[in-house]
Structures are given as C-alpha cells and as structure tokens.
C-alpha cells in the first residue's frame with residue numbers, strides 16, 4: 351500500500367484518493383518532500399502575539415444595540431471575531447464535527463467517488479491540499495466541499511456519512527447569519543436588508559476539513575495564507591487549535607483559541623469589496639499538528655455566482671471614491687481557484 355518512491359506520494363494522496371490522512375496513517379518518520387513549504391510560508395512562532403486575541407462577542411441579548419456595535423467594530427478592526435451564546439444547539443455542532451470524522455474515516459475507494467473526476471455533480475467535491483496542480487508545495491489538509499443548491503440536490507448527491515448533519519448545521523445557522531449581516535449593513539447605512547439579502551447570502555458552500563497528524567508539522571501548513579472569497583465565513587472548529595489570523599497592517603499573527611460552543615466569524619473578500627474596504631477580509635492560515643487530528647467546518651456565505659459585486663451605492667453615496675470595480679462573482683471565485691494560496695492577492699482582481 352505504501353508508495354515505494356517519494357514522488358509517488360502525490361499520486362497516492364491526490365490521484366488515488368488516500369489524501370494526507372492516508373499518508374499520515376503510513377506512520378512515516380519524515381514529511382514527504384512535496385509538502386515541505388518554503389521558509390517564508392511556514393508558521394514562525396516568534397511572529398505570534400500571545401497577549402492579543404480577537405474579540406469574543408456574547409450574542410445572548412440581540413436587542414442590546416451594543417451587540418450590533420461590537421460586531422461592526424470587530425469587522426472593521428480585526429475582520430475576525432468569535433460569537434458565543436448564538437442559539438445554535440451544541441448537539442448540532444457536535445454532530446457535524448462527528449459526521450466530518452465519519453466521512454474521512456471512510457476507505458479511499460469510497461471517498462474518491464466524490465473527487466472532481468468522479469463526482470456525479472460539480473457541487474460535491476472531495477479533495478486534498480488546495481489546488482494540487484497549481485501549488486508549488488502541497489498543504490496538509492483533506493476536504494469535502496458541498497455547494498448548496500436545493501434540499502433535493504443535497505439529499506440525492508451529498509455523501510450519506512455527513513449529509514444530514516451538514517444540512518442541519520446550515521439550517522440552524524441561518525438566523526444568526528442573517529442577524530450578523532443586518533448588523534453589518536446598518537453601519538453602512540443600508541436600511542433595506544431585504545433588498546440585499548440575496549446579494550449577501552444568495553449562495554452557501556459548506557466545507558468539511560480534516561487535518562491529520564503530521565510528521566514534521568513545523569515544515570508544512572494545514573492551510574496556507576489566504577483570505578476567503580465569501581461575504582462572511584461561519585467557522586466551527588474543534589478543540590485542537592491551530593488557526594492563525596494576521597493582525598491588520600502588521601507582520602504579526604494571532605492564534606484563535608478554541609472556545610467551547612463558539613463560532614468563528616470572518617469577513618470575506620466579497621464583503622470587503624461591497625463595503626469599499628471598510629470591513630476587512632483578513633489573511634489567515636492553519637498550522638499542521640504533530641500529535642492530534644483536527645476537524646473544522648466552515649460555512650461560506652456568498653453572493654450567487656451570477657451576481658455582480660462592487661462597492662454598494664449606500665457606501666459611495668457621500669462621494670467616497672470606489673476602490674473596487676464591479677465584477678462577476680463567479681469570475682472572482684474562479685480567479686481564486688486558479689492558483690495556490692497567495693495571501694491577499696486575489697482581491698487585486700477587483701481593485702481599480
């Protein structure tokens with residue numbers, strides 16, 4: 351089963367569908383060379399600020415105007431925050447993490463049925479790393495990416511190991527996502543949230559991420575530096591840790607500690623563009639781990655592929671100059687998926 355030559359690891363993980371989980375289970379002493387990241391892309395712990403943290407916002411009283419203020423402040427200053435007491439039952443969160451583990455525990459022959467080449471639909475994709483054919487060094491992560499089109503489509507095509515739990519997580523998060531977007535729109539003087547709803551949250555993608563134990567975790571990354579192309583990302587992480595966020599306009603990073611029952615929220619590029627840069631889509635990355643497997647489940651809340659995105663008229667109303675042009679959202683996303691992770695470079699595609 352183990353590949354005899356180092357070059358075969360890519361074939362084993364990417365083509366044969368064993369993923370990095372399959373490599374991890376071989377019990378290698380050293381990381382295959384394909385996964386060794388250049389020095390500048392590895393996580394340098396001397397650049398991590400241990401005394402700072404992103405805000406943790408209590409959502410138990412949504413009638414308190416201070417809560418909406420804290421949300422908008424965090425989106426402007428940090429681009430990242432955690433929410434607690436958000437009303438999503440803890441079982442829903444536990445169940446989707448368990449379903450993620452269950453899916454990745456399946457044998458490679460089962461998982462590969464959902465690869466880009468084999469999947470019965472473009473909306474379901476199992477893969478490893480990010481874009482292996484475009485990356486100089488591979489990343490230590492396997493994923494299942496599920497684009498929601500309809501209940502019918504999901505029940506037909508999503509893997510049974512994780513379908514119900516993923517849908518339940520999406521349904522139960524709907525209310526709080528709408529509330530967060532409404533709070534963010536108020537700060538931008540958008541009064542009529544209904545007219546913006548489909549532009550802000552007209553499509554959703556849920557990814558199930560699996561980061562297995564890694565030999566030499568210091569030489570690679572789970573996910574490289576990137577910003578999300580979503581409007582907002584609604585991320586559930588387990589209790590292992592490893593997500594790092596850039597502190598705006600600095601060369602330093604902040605760890606996002608697991609907080610039981612919390613959800614991590616981050617602004618994505620689409621919202622940075624629509625807010626003309628007021629809300630910040632911040633670079634983040636994930637460390638590989640030498641002792642524990644980790645799972646995370648982001649829901650990417652997006653415009654629809656056919657939407658044109660650009661600075662909102664309400665934001666430019668007072669004569670503010672547009673920093674971004676109008677772009678077709680699917681062109682923007684395709685640009686993101688055409689290259690390896692490259693920090694904040696995707697947004698140049700929309701810059702004036």
Ligand SMILES: COc1cc(/C=C/C(=O)SCCNC(=O)CCNC(=O)[C@H](O)C(C)(C)COP(=O)(O)OP(=O)(O)OC[C@H]2O[C@@H](n3cnc4c(N)ncnc43)[C@H](O)[C@@H]2OP(=O)(O)O)ccc1O
Pocket residue numbers: 466472475479480493495497553554555573574576578579580618650652653654655679680681683684687688
């Ligand atoms: C995987 O590791 C990741 C992922 C991420 C993701 C961060 C996000 O913010 S995801 C949110 C993206 N937004 C949306 O999905 C909503 C809008 N959707 C669309 O515009 C379209 O559905 C589309 C994504 C552009 C796909 O459109 P379609 O016409 O079906 O085009 P394709 O030809 O199928 O795909 C174009 C190109 O992209 C590659 N690709 C598509 N989906 C994925 C995916 N889920 N994961 C990886 N790559 C994908 C596809 O292979 C095509 O490339 P080719 O070279 O094969 O032509 C953050 C960090 C991570 O580590």
Ligand SMILES: O=C(O)CCC(=O)C(=O)O
Pocket residue numbers: 557559573578585587593634635636645646648
């Ligand atoms: O696993 C995580 O904590 C974050 C993953 C991530 O950044 C992504 O999937 O876009």
Ligand SMILES: [Fe+2]
Pocket residue numbers: 576577578634
């Ligand atoms: Fe991300």
